[in-house]
Amino acid sequence: MATVNSYTRGMPTPDRTSLDEIVRAARELLEDSGLASLTMSAVAQRVGVRAPSLYKRVRDRDALIQLVAEATLSELAERLDQGTTVADLADEFRAFGHERPAAFALVMTPGAGTPVAGDQFRVAATTGILRVAGELAGQDHALQAARTFTAWAAGFVSMELNGAFGLGGSVDDAWNFGVTAIAAAITR
Amino acid sequence: MATVNSYTRGMPTPDRTSLDEIVRAARELLEDSGLASLTMSAVAQRVGVRAPSLYKRVRDRDALIQLVAEATLSELAERLDQGTTVADLADEFRAFGHERPAAFALVMTPGAGTPVAGDQFRVAATTGILRVAGELAGQDHALQAARTFTAWAAGFVSMELNGAFGLGGSVDDAWNFGVTAIAAAITR
DNA sequence: ACCTGAACACCGTTCAAGT
DNA sequence: ACCTGAACACCGTTCAAGT
Numbered sequence: 302m303a304t305v306n307s308y309t310r311g312m313p314t315p316d317r318t319s320l321d322e323i324v325r326a327a328r329e330l331l332e333d334s335g336l337a338s339l340t341m342s343a344v345a346q347r348v349g350v351r352a353p354s355l356y357k358r359v360r361d362r363d364a365l366i367q368l369v370a371e372a373t374l375s376e377l378a379e380r381l382d383q384g385t386t387v388a389d390l391a392d393e394f395r396a397f398g399h400e401r402p403a404a405f406a407l408v409m410t411p412g413a414g415t416p417v418a419g420d421q422f423r424v425a426a427t428t429g430i431l432r433v434a435g436e437l438a439g440q441d442h443a444l445q446a447a448r449t450f451t452a453w454a455a456g457f458v459s460m461e462l463n464g465a466f467g468l469g470g471s472v473d474d475a476w477n478f479g480v481t482a483i484a485a486a487i488t489r
Numbered sequence: 490m491a492t493v494n495s496y497t498r499g500m501p502t503p504d505r506t507s508l509d510e511i512v513r514a515a516r517e518l519l520e521d522s523g524l525a526s527l528t529m530s531a532v533a534q535r536v537g538v539r540a541p542s543l544y545k546r547v548r549d550r551d552a553l554i555q556l557v558a559e560a561t562l563s564e565l566a567e568r569l570d571q572g573t574t575v576a577d578l579a580d581e582f583r584a585f586g587h588e589r590p591a592a593f594a595l596v597m598t599p600g601a602g603t604p605v606a607g608d609q610f611r612v613a614a615t616t617g618i619l620r621v622a623g624e625l626a627g628q629d630h631a632l633q634a635a636r637t638f639t640a641w642a643a644g645f646v647s648m649e650l651n652g653a654f655g656l657g658g659s660v661d662d663a664w665n666f667g668v669t670a671i672a673a674a675i676t677r
Numbered sequence: 678a679c680c681t682g683a684a685c686a687c688c689g690t691t692c693a694a695g696t
Numbered sequence: 697a698c699c700t701g702a703a704c705a706c707c708g709t710t711c712a713a714g715t
Contacts, residue, residue, distance in 0.1 A: 314679050314715065335601040341708060353709075354680050362708065403601050410598030410647050413523040413591050420655055427656070444658045445666040448648075449641065452667065456644025457636070459598050467608055468615070470632045478633040479640065486670035502696065502698050529689060541690075542699050550689065 318348040320358045324368050331369060331403045336415070339366065363416040370411070370418040373404040374426045381429035387437070387484040390430055391454055395476065398458035406462060409455045427451065437488045446487035453483050506536040508546045512556050519557060519591045524603070527554065551604040558599070558606040561592040562614045569617035575625070575672040578618055579642055583664065586646035594650060597643045615639065625676045634675035641671050 326347035330339045341362055345352040359365045377397055384390040398405040408426075411417050430451055435443035457479060459465075466472050514535035518527045529550055533540040547553045565585055572578040586593040596614075599605050618639055623631035645667060654660050 316679070337602045340706095342706095350679095351681055353682085353711085356709075357679065406598070406601060410594070410600070411651060412598070412600045412603070413594055414525045415600070417651065423653060424656065442666070444656060445663045448645070448654065448663040449667040449670055452645035452648055453637065453641040453671075454644070455648065456642070457640035459647070460636075460640055460643065463599060463605065465611060466636065468612065468632060475633045475636040478630070479637040482637050482671075482674035483641075486674040504698070528687095530687095538698095539700055541692085541701085544690075545698065 317350050318354070318358075320368075322348050323355060323358055323365065324372060327365055327369050328372065328404065331407065332401055335403055336366070336407065339369075341365075366407070367416040367418060369404070370408050370416065371422045373401065373408050374418050374422040377408070378422075378425040378428070381426065384429055384433065387433060387450065387487075388480050390433055390450070391476075391480045391483075394454045395458050395461075398462060402462045405458065410459050434487060437484070439489045442487075442489070449487055450483055453479060505538050506542070506546075508556075510536050511543060511546055511553065512560060515553055515557050516560065516592065519595065520589055523591055524554070524595065527557075529553075554595070555604040555606060557592070558596050558604065559610045561589065561596050562606050562610040565596070566610075566613040566616070569614065572617055572621065575621060575638065575675075576668050578621055578638070579664075579668045579671075582642045583646050583649075586650060590650045593646065598647050622675060625672070627677045630675075630677070637675055638671055641667060 323344060326344050327339055330343055330347065339362075341352045341355055344365070345355055355365075359368070377394075380393050380397060381390055384393050398409075407415070408418060417423075427447060431443055431447045434447035434450060438446035457476065461472060466475070511532060514532050515527055518531055518535065527550075529540045529543055532553070533543055543553075547556070565582075568581050568585060569578055572581055586597075595603070596606060605611075615635060619631055619635045622635035622638060626634035645664065648654060649660060654663070
């Protein structure tokens, strides 16, 4: 009995959760019901503790949201690192937005006051794009070309996820039109 | 006395505020301190009543935010209607984002759960772009061209406002590079 | 050392009571 | 008819007290 209930000897209670589990729960909650529903209570309930216990592992709610943003960017970076053409990158980028719309919005268009990922995570998510942009536009214009591509892709998918394409017409056609246009525009 | 304090005869109290004034206060608050600070209490204080009184004029906080979004889009539409070239539209669009960053973010990249403007307001903000896009790309590709332009411009300014261009290099140069690239790309 | 209930300062919103 | 204080159900966060 004493070996199980170790607190009977005044020893520390065994951990009932972990930072990893908390971030995972937060990411699920974000995708399932949006940033507003990502409350400390909801996260705590999901991992099986009370809200105040979370403060042993994260500084506050903003810090938790930042961890979610950084985990999201790491995943995106990994996926974009595979791409070798503009079309590859574009499709991978868009697919990610469709799979994780809330996380995508969190990292690409955080509202004012929403915490953002550290610089290194944002840089990491752009290296794949920068590589391909450099090949097409030349090293002198790599950064500008990468920014043109990223702005277009992020803008397009954000608008799409926000239902901003309400005028009819095929969104897929507009996407392919854009991919072709951007690729041509940034190719030296 | 009775003519001044009309309530002494059981008559309605004179209005102490108006919907217009409330929306104006909300827009100021949004721009001054962000969406999170746009609370019913703060708006009420700004117009000189108590929070519960606001519910006589707006259904709830979301409805008020939607009114702010719609007022913002009306103003943007008016400004874009003047433009005759891609560069005109692009610069006007970007200038608007710089002048009203919080309102710009609210309408271009509302977070999940954030109320959005009615369709007619979003359509109105695209007519100027659609007109110029049609002239350049031909009517058959007007919609796709407009979407390519809008996605790029919205994405670029959003990234800029979010400080996503941290890699160095001139942001203005990247903007001009993009304007030229997009204009060429959508010109038939 | 981790976890908890209680407490505090905030929210948005409702509603009976004032004028 | 409009406005208000009081109340309710929520938040995030702190902290003393438990184990």
